[in-house]
Amino acid sequence: MYAGTLPLPGVASPDAEAALVRQLVDGDERAWRGLHRAHAADVYRVARRFVDGDAEAEEVVQEVFVAAFRYIDRFRGGSRLRTWLYRITVNRALKRRRWRTRRREVGPEDAERTAGHAITPEALAADRQALAVLQACLDRLEPRKRAVLVLHELEGLDTREIAEILQCPRSTVLTRLSRARQDLLRLAQRRGLRADDGGDA
Amino acid sequence: MRDEPDHAVQRLLAPLTRQAPHLTSDREAALWAAVEPKLRPAPRWPAWLALATLGAAAAAITLLATRPAPTQPLDVPLAARPLPSGAWVETADAVEVTAATANQTHLRLTTGSLASRVPHLAPGQRYLVETPTALVEVRGTVFTVAVDAAGATTVTVDEGRVEVTPTGRAPRDARAGTRLTVEAPTAAGAARAEARGDVAEALDIQAHLLFSAPAGLARDNGLLRLGAVYDARLPQAAPAFWDRVAAGDGPHAEVASFRHADALRRLGQLDAARAAAAAFRARFPQSPRAVETTRW
Numbered sequence: 001m002y003a004g005t006l007p008l009p010g011v012a013s014p015d016a017e018a019a020l021v022r023q024l025v026d027g028d029e030r031a032w033r034g035l036h037r038a039h040a041a042d043v044y045r046v047a048r049r050f051v052d053g054d055a056e057a058e059e060v061v062q063e064v065f066v067a068a069f070r071y072i073d074r075f076r077g078g079s080r081l082r083t084w085l086y087r088i089t090v091n092r093a094l095k096r097r098r099w100r101t102r103r104r105e106v107g108p109e110d111a112e113r114t115a116g117h118a119i120t121p122e123a124l125a126a127d128r129q130a131l132a133v134l135q136a137c138l139d140r141l142e143p144r145k146r147a148v149l150v151l152h153e154l155e156g157l158d159t160r161e162i163a164e165i166l167q168c169p170r171s172t173v174l175t176r177l178s179r180a181r182q183d184l185l186r187l188a189q190r191r192g193l194r195a196d197d198g199g200d201a
Numbered sequence: 202m203r204d205e206p207d208h209a210v211q212r213l214l215a216p217l218t219r220q221a222p223h224l225t226s227d228r229e230a231a232l233w234a235a236v237e238p239k240l241r242p243a244p245r246w247p248a249w250l251a252l253a254t255l256g257a258a259a260a261a262i263t264l265l266a267t268r269p270a271p272t273q274p275l276d277v278p279l280a281a282r283p284l285p286s287g288a289w290v291e292t293a294d295a296v297e298v299t300a301a302t303a304n305q306t307h308l309r310l311t312t313g314s315l316a317s318r319v320p321h322l323a324p325g326q327r328y329l330v331e332t333p334t335a336l337v338e339v340r341g342t343v344f345t346v347a348v349d350a351a352g353a354t355t356v357t358v359d360e361g362r363v364e365v366t367p368t369g370r371a372p373r374d375a376r377a378g379t380r381l382t383v384e385a386p387t388a389a390g391a392a393r394a395e396a397r398g399d400v401a402e403a404l405d406i407q408a409h410l411l412f413s414a415p416a417g418l419a420r421d422n423g424l425l426r427l428g429a430v431y432d433a434r435l436p437q438a439a440p441a442f443w444d445r446v447a448a449g450d451g452p453h454a455e456v457a458s459f460r461h462a463d464a465l466r467r468l469g470q471l472d473a474a475r476a477a478a479a480a481f482r483a484r485f486p487q488s489p490r491a492v493e494t495t496r497w
Contacts, residue, residue, distance in 0.1 A: 027240075029237075029240070032237075032240055033233065033237075036229070036232070036233045036236065037229065037233070040224060040229045040232055040233070041223070041224040041229060044222060044224040044228075044232075045221055045222045045223070045224070048222035049222070054222070057222065058224075058228065058232055061224075061232050061236075062232060062235055062236050062239075065236045065240070066236060066239045066240070069239070069240045099316075099318060099343065131216055131217070131220075134213070134214075134216065134217065135217070138217075149210075153207075153210060153211060153214050153218075154214060154217055154218055154221070181207045181209075181210045184210060184213065184214075185209060185210065185213070188213055193213065
């Protein structure tokens with residue numbers, strides 16, 4: 001019986017998750033509270049990789065759990081709950097980006113400030129401005145490639161789970177990942193960011 | 202193509218990996234407090250009650266639709282809010298809603314910014330954002346209006362087309378992918394536009410100021426000087442300027458009428474130049490410049 005807290009995200013056994021889903025479908029408030037407690041931070045972290053600010057990421061978290069509540073009866077158990085929540089998160093966050101990011105771009109002054117001197121990863125960590133440029137490089141990626149790169153490189157998800165989240169074949173994920181890496185390195189190089197002389201662990 | 206780590210990319214992204222966004226337990230609890238009230242099953246109403254409610258709602262909508270739109274100042278921030286017209290606005294700043302019906306949306310923004318997503322509007326539907334210096338009218342688009350501390354209005358159009366009418370001046374089109382800034386119609390506004398390199402806006406403000414000035418020699422001479430600036434710096438806008446000067450009865454109408462035709466000629470618009478020259482000769486047949494224009 002569910003007791004108000006969930007095991008660590010992603011490690012629930014299939015049987016425990018199936019029982020939890022039944023409780024969620026029944027509208028068990030404690031089950032929903034537990035789901036939120038277990039996954040809100042993950043959802044927030046993923047959302048924050050896609051949207052512009054903490055406040056907007058928190059809005060996405062709210063939207064995701066409200067949508068999950070509304071559609072939990074359609075959850076078939078074909079994937080893990082966390083994967084399903086990530087799918088909603090990425091869809092919601094990308095939808096917001098489609099509307100908002102057209103207005104935001106890195107100005108030429110940003111590129112000029114960073115051009116001409118290479119920045120190692122160590123220096124990047126201490127250099128908020130360069131971090132912003134790195135973030136801008138990510139923002140310049142085509143949204144579907146960016147989604148794959150963020151989920152794989154920053155969130156550490158494997159390409160099979162990413163394929164489930166994005167609902168596309170794994171081969172597509174691998175293609176997008178490869179191209180996203182190339183695009184990111186090219187964009188970073190253009191802005192004077194260099195990764196190959198760093199020794200980051 | 203395999204799922205192997207790319208070390209160059211990993212090293213590049215290492216700072217972002219280390220600085221993973223973190224949701225504190227306090228924020229998680231606060232978010233739950235916001236989400237929890239929304240996790241309520243929709244009530245299941247008896248069919249007769251649902252039908253009666255629907256009927257009452259339809260009657261109320263009909264009544265509201267036939268009433269004039271109330272002017273209702275709402276000095277509260279709107280946050281990603283849908284409007285009766287189907288449009289969405291998003292802002293963190295105070296916006297006065299002077300009309301919000303299915304057919305007309307009229308928002309007044311004094312300072313700050315306001316993003317709008319407007320679905321395609323049917324004939325008769327209007328969506329307007331009024332600022333201290335401009336009226337922005339939309340035809341189904343995604344755009345942002347921002348007003349800075351000096352009162353300048355900047356319209357950024359992401360999709361579609363927006364018509365921007367600077368207060369007291371001629372409307373302009375802002376198309377997708379463009380940004381248009383309307384300064385306050387003052388000498389300071391013109392200077393700001395000039396400083397940002399927006400020659401069109403700087404000259405338009407100066408023209409507005411001169412055309413609005415009391416009639417007299419100072420005004421007429423000012424228009425003549427400004428026309429020369431248009432010729433030199435913004436030749437594509439010079440014909441319209443000279444045409445407007447020529448439309449008046451000032452002492453420089455003859456010069457302006459000739460310059461209108463000449464500006465068109467210099468732009469290579471020969472047919473329009475010849476038509477303007479013919480109008481010039483008809484109006485000022487004794488002008489010493491008349492003969493010259495017959496050779497164009």
